[in-house]
Amino acid sequence: xxxxxxxxxxxxxxxxxxxxxxxxxxxxxxxxxxxxxxxxxxxxxxxxxxxxxxxxxxxxxxxxxxxxxxxxxxxxxxxxxxxxxxxxxxxxxxxxxxxxxxxxxxxxxxxxxxxxxxxxxxxxxxxxxxxxxxxxxxxxxxxxxxxxxxxxxxxxxxxxxxxxxxxxxxxxxxxxxxxxxxxxxxxxxxxxxxxxxxxxxxxxxxxxxxxxxxxxxxxxxxxxxxxxxxxxxxxxxxxxxxxxxxxxxxxxxxxxxxxxxxxxxxxxxxxxxxxxxxxxxxxxxxxxxxxxxxxxxxxxxxxxxxxxxxxxxxxxxxxxxxxxxxxxxxxxxxxxxxxxxxxxx
Amino acid sequence: xxxxxxxxxxxxxxxxxxxxxxxxxxxxxxxxxxxxxxxxxxxxxxxxxxxxxxxxxxxxxxxxxxxxxxxxxxxxxxxxxxxxxxxxxxxxxxxxxxxxxxxxxxxxxxxxxxxxxxxxxxxxxxxxxxxxxxxxxxxxxxxxxxxxxxxxxxxxxxxxxxxxxxxxxxxxxxxxxxxxxxxxxxxxxxxxxxxxxxxxxxxxxxxxxxxxxxxxxxxxxxxxxxxxxxxxxxxxxxxxxxxxxxxxxxxxxxxxxxxxxxxxxxxxxxxxxxxxxxxxxxxxxxxxxxxxxxxxxxxxxxxxxxxxxxxxxxxxxxxxxxxxxxxxxxxxxxxxxxxxxxxxx
Numbered sequence: 001x002x003x004x005x006x007x008x009x010x011x012x013x014x015x016x017x018x019x020x021x022x023x024x025x026x027x028x029x030x031x032x033x034x035x036x037x038x039x040x041x042x043x044x045x046x047x048x049x050x051x052x053x054x055x056x057x058x059x060x061x062x063x064x065x066x067x068x069x070x071x072x073x074x075x076x077x078x079x080x081x082x083x084x085x086x087x088x089x090x091x092x093x094x095x096x097x098x099x100x101x102x103x104x105x106x107x108x109x110x111x112x113x114x115x116x117x118x119x120x121x122x123x124x125x126x127x128x129x130x131x132x133x134x135x136x137x138x139x140x141x142x143x144x145x146x147x148x149x150x151x152x153x154x155x156x157x158x159x160x161x162x163x164x165x166x167x168x169x170x171x172x173x174x175x176x177x178x179x180x181x182x183x184x185x186x187x188x189x190x191x192x193x194x195x196x197x198x199x200x201x202x203x204x205x206x207x208x209x210x211x212x213x214x215x216x217x218x219x220x221x222x223x224x225x226x227x228x229x230x231x232x233x234x235x236x237x238x239x240x241x242x243x244x245x246x247x248x249x250x251x252x253x254x255x256x257x258x259x260x261x262x263x264x265x266x267x268x269x270x271x272x273x274x275x276x277x278x279x280x281x282x283x284x285x286x287x288x289x290x291x292x293x294x295x296x297x298x299x300x301x302x303x304x305x306x307x308x309x310x311x312x313x314x315x316x317x318x319x320x321x322x323x324x325x326x327x328x329x330x331x332x333x334x335x336x337x338x339x340x341x342x343x344x345x
Numbered sequence: 346x347x348x349x350x351x352x353x354x355x356x357x358x359x360x361x362x363x364x365x366x367x368x369x370x371x372x373x374x375x376x377x378x379x380x381x382x383x384x385x386x387x388x389x390x391x392x393x394x395x396x397x398x399x400x401x402x403x404x405x406x407x408x409x410x411x412x413x414x415x416x417x418x419x420x421x422x423x424x425x426x427x428x429x430x431x432x433x434x435x436x437x438x439x440x441x442x443x444x445x446x447x448x449x450x451x452x453x454x455x456x457x458x459x460x461x462x463x464x465x466x467x468x469x470x471x472x473x474x475x476x477x478x479x480x481x482x483x484x485x486x487x488x489x490x491x492x493x494x495x496x497x498x499x500x501x502x503x504x505x506x507x508x509x510x511x512x513x514x515x516x517x518x519x520x521x522x523x524x525x526x527x528x529x530x531x532x533x534x535x536x537x538x539x540x541x542x543x544x545x546x547x548x549x550x551x552x553x554x555x556x557x558x559x560x561x562x563x564x565x566x567x568x569x570x571x572x573x574x575x576x577x578x579x580x581x582x583x584x585x586x587x588x589x590x591x592x593x594x595x596x597x598x599x600x601x602x603x604x605x606x607x608x609x610x611x612x613x614x615x616x617x618x619x620x621x622x623x624x625x626x627x628x629x630x631x632x633x634x635x636x637x638x639x640x641x642x643x644x645x646x647x648x649x650x651x652x653x654x655x656x657x658x659x660x661x662x663x664x665x666x667x668x669x670x671x672x673x674x675x676x677x678x679x680x681x682x683x684x685x686x687x688x689x690x
Binding site for chain 2 (some may be wrong): 062091131153
């Protein structure tokens with residue numbers, strides 16, 4: 001047992017506590033202090049390490065992080081670029097990335113692009129200039145700007161990205177299959193006019209969620225329902241909901257491409273006195289906590305944020321880092337609640 | 346105008362681009378390159394600076410951030426410690442802090458405490474060891490652990506903190522006055538049995554929101570309504586809502602201490618077939634986007650997250666940094682929507 005309250009040792013006046021002070025207090029060489037602080041390169045006996053750790057604690061020694069980074073050639077930091085931390089799916093993802101990085105001793109620099117491509121590029125450049133050990137990019141574009149990442153010349157993994165990206169590792173969900181499963185579920189409730197509320201900012205590429213919706217309708221021999229395109233936000237959903245209510249081809253069910261859009265659609269339907277799911281059923285995509293607590297609770301497909309974050313961090317700085325151009329696609333699971341017409345939660 | 350596509354200059358093989366390479370390409374001394382990269386200490390003529398910037402871009406030069414930090418004695422990074430990035434109020438606050446820090450050229454290390462005091466302490470220690478230039482602490486406790494901040498010996502500002510904290514700057518809202526205004530509003534709708542759903546983790550201190558609720562009731566000559574204590578989460582609110590519905594002293598209105606709690610209460614009321622606001626009215630605290638899109642939309646008091654974030658960042662690393670023990674209290678504004686019984690939004 002160590003005496004935690006022992007000698008009233010003070011930091012030397014007039015300057016910060018140094019490695020030398022720690023060595024003197026612990027009765028070891030400065031090299032041994034370095035080994036303890038840096039976890040090597042030589043081993044230190046447990047009893048000696050305990051003495052050094054005690055001295056660090058008593059004296060309040062803080063190793064110089066900048067000097068350490070210079071020596072290690074690593075800042076032990078990763079950067080995350082997401083479109084919007086205010087979207088509960090991305091705040092969940094950011095939290096999961098923080099946890100997975102912390103497991104490996106890395107801290108997280110968080111940057112929001114605010115759905116703005118120019119800001120996304122600036123964030124990537126800034127993170128590169130800060131010499132983070134790598135960047136996880138969840139782009140505002142369906143097809144991210146790989147040229148920016150390449151010119152930044154920094155290890156990067158595309159997160160929440162479902163297509164192959166030559167030269168980069170990527171982690172995403174099976175957008176098409178997941179969307180198909182949720183639209184098939186709406187069809188199983190007897191719906192034949194199923195609309196799609198599709199997010200924008202997809203850069204002109206056909207989104208997997210749109211493909212999945214189309215596939216499910218085609219396979220069931222149903223006509224294409226109306227499509228409304230609007231931002232992946234609550235307000236975007238609200239506008240989409242009002243437009244769908246006003247359309248000549250009013251649907252009896254809506255598939256929303258994000259939980260946030262669905263939340264906005266719910267508001268538009270409630271305001272119009274539409275009963276959900278009796279008049280119009282709804283299902284969405286993401287699996288955020290907000291979907292569980294909307295009224296009625298939303299049937300949605302749940303993206304496995306934690307597993308995706310862990311895989312992306314591992315591909316960037318962990319055990320999987322040296323595999324190049326590996327594209328991990330996770331399944332997203334259908335979570336049935338009341339908004340589709342099912343009973344119970 | 347500079348020629349952006351000019352000479353096909355390659356980085357020298359076998360190593361990174363150095364300051365010397367940039368100097369040679371731009372036709373200036375290495376000292377001039379340093380002045381441009383570091384913004385001083387000597388001024389550089391605009392035309393020369395343009396030449397250097399062009400060389401940096403063409404060669405893909407990245408200054409060594411660790412060496413720069415060692416020289417500046419600053420990592421140009423601040424740390425943020427929040428209870429939970431999944432709470433939309435804190436994700437809004439984190440985003441506002443990121444923006445305010447970026448304005449001053451600082452990046453943001455984000456850490457979540459997950460409502461856990463031990464993790465909060467660990468986050469503070471880790472940020473100190475990384476030599477961030479300062480920490481913004483939004484504690485899980487009403488009275489944060491100042492000893493931890495003091496022993497970390499790092500500049501810190503308490504954020505989302507409404508009481509005085511000797512030796513520290515703090516930024517918060519007027520919890521008591523804001524809560525009083527919203528409870529007075531419920532009283533103006535004719536309610537006489539107004540319950541309080543109060544968040545936990547306040548460390549045994551009387552929360553300003555509870556004081557404000559009490560003051561409004563006392564001044565109106567009303568009896569104390571029931572109090573239910575549960576976590577500041579959607580699930581905490583759901584549990585509180587079910588308990589209030591089952592209580593002998595069933596209220597006709599509820600004041601929830603956070604938007605998230607109110608969202609959970611709404612779910613409990615909807616499930617029980619309670620009409621809102623006709624059977625039970627509800628109002629809450631925070632002003633997150635989720636409150637605007639719940640059903641019915643929530644009357645709430647809006648914390649000025651952006652102004653608070655800017656003030657906190659300024660107190661930590663900006664113009665206001667040398668004022669000690671300044672306690673900034675912002676007013677929070679009542680935002681009336683439908684959940685209290687008002688018409689319109």
